[in-house]
Amino acid sequence: MKRKLFAITMAAVLLLAGCGGGGKAANGAVGGTPSSSAPSGGNYLPDYENGWSMDSAEAAPGEPMPEPDVPESGAQTSSVYQNPRAKLIRRAELSIQTEQFDESREALNTLVASCEGYFENSSEYGGSRRDVNASRRGEYTVRVPAEKYDQFLSQTGELGYVTNKNENSEDIGERYYDTEARLKTQRTKQERLLALLEKAETMEDIIALESALSDVEYQIEQYSSELNRYDALIGFSIFNVYLNEVNRVTQEVGGTAPLGQRMAAGFQSSLRGLGQGCQNFLIWLSYNVFLVVILAAVAVVAMIIGKRELKKLRKQNGPDNKTE
Numbered sequence: 110m111k112r113k114l115f116a117i118t119m120a121a122v123l124l125l126a127g128c129g130g131g132g133k134a135a136n137g138a139v140g141g142t143p144s145s146s147a148p149s150g151g152n153y154l155p156d157y158e159n160g161w162s163m164d165s166a167e168a169a170p171g172e173p174m175p176e177p178d179v180p181e182s183g184a185q186t187s188s189v190y191q192n193p194r195a196k197l198i199r200r201a202e203l204s205i206q207t208e209q210f211d212e213s214r215e216a217l218n219t220l221v222a223s224c225e226g227y228f229e230n231s232s233e234y235g236g237s238r239r240d241v242n243a244s245r246r247g248e249y250t251v252r253v254p255a256e257k258y259d260q261f262l263s264q265t266g267e268l269g270y271v272t273n274k275n276e277n278s279e280d281i282g283e284r285y286y287d288t289e290a291r292l293k294t295q296r297t298k299q300e301r302l303l304a305l306l307e308k309a310e311t312m313e314d315i316i317a318l319e320s321a322l323s324d325v326e327y328q329i330e331q332y333s334s335e336l337n338r339y340d341a342l343i344g345f346s347i348f349n350v351y352l353n354e355v356n357r358v359t360q361e362v363g364g365t366a367p368l369g370q371r372m373a374a375g376f377q378s379s380l381r382g383l384g385q386g387c388q389n390f391l392i393w394l395s396y397n398v399f400l401v402v403i404l405a406a407v408a409v410v411a412m413i414i415g416k417r418e419l420k421k422l423r424k425q426n427g428p429d430n431k432t433e
Contacts, residue, residue, distance in 0.1 A: 196282040196339070199258055199346040207269030210245045210354040216268050217249065217350065224261045226253035226345070235354070247352040252345040261348065268352065285339050292332035299325045356385060 207213040221228065230250040253261045265271060302325060306318045394401060 196280060196285045196343055197255075198279040198281060198342045199255065200277050200279075200348075201258075201262060201346070202273070202275040202349045202351075203265055203271060204273035204351045204353065205265065205269040205271050206353050206355045208355060208357065210247075210352065213268045213352055214247060217251075217352070220261065220264055220268070221251055221253070224253045224257040226251055226257065226261065228252075229347075244356075245354040247350075249348075249350045249352070251348040251350060253348060255344055255346050258346045261346075265350070268350075281339060281343070285336070285343075288332050288335050288339070292329065292336065295325050295328045295332065299329065 205213070228249060229252050231247070232249075233245060233247045235245040251261075262276075299322065302318055302322050306315065306322070309315045309318055
């Protein structure tokens with residue numbers, strides 16, 4: 110009985126002090142950050158049967174806060190990629206040349222489907238009515254389940270000639286487990302604030318508790334969204350595939366090859382360049398045949414007129430030359 114009277118007396122004193130001095134707002138959801146949405150005097154909550162106050166929502170007596178769920182220090186596996194505790198985001202970038210763009214694109218679609226992945230982005234350029242002479246190229250961002258990473262990567266050689274391949278991995282385990290621990294802390298705090306709210310009797314206490322609960326729920330939503338984003342990045346690997354259409358796949362002879370082999374490859378490359386240049390000229394001529402005919406006709410007329418004028422000049426200058 111004395112304890113309850115003491116608590117009621119202290120409550121009245123603190124409430125009067127908070128109202129008269131424009132007391133500070135209630136503590137926020139994370140790390141005691143002040144919250145401007147709580148009313149004046151919100152720092153105090155009455156001591157109920159268990160002797161809890163606003164600070165007791167952070168940690169109740171005799172009840173430890175949850176520890177971060179991190180891997181054991183001695184737990185190591187032979188491969189970090191096979192470690193179920195590892196939190197890795199795996200990415201790869203591939204540049205592929207192909208002489209058959211349509212077939213390679215269909216093969217890519219089939220490969221993505223067989224690996225249970227999906228296209229996050231897909232863009233194709235060239236080959237349109239306005240750019241019919243341009244070689245086509247495609248840029249694709251593919252998401253593939255993490256367990257299908259090696260399968261997808263090993264089969265990309267079937268799409269064409271891989272000219273460039275770049276792989277990287279990012280370990281986000283520290284951030285992941287830290288966010289997970291913070292989420293558990295906020296959920297524990299939410300449960301304790303709800304228990305205090307059930308015992309609240311005054312309107313000031315109810316408003317302060319509801320404000321604190323609002324902050325906690327906001328933090329829970331933020332941490333939950335962050336964990337969901339991490340899970341999506343970890344669960345699905347990212348592949349950036351660049352598909353380029355070429356007339357001939359470039360498989361040049363290396364610098365360590367014998368001299369004769371490199372010279373033969375050079376002559377072959379020159380012949381292919383000459384043949385390709387002739388083809389390009391004929392294609393250009395077919396698209397501009399009327400312009401060429403008109404220019405040729407203008408040139409012929411100009412030559413005829415020039416010859417006539419030259420003859421006239423010779424006739425006019427002929428007698429003068431004889432007289433001299």
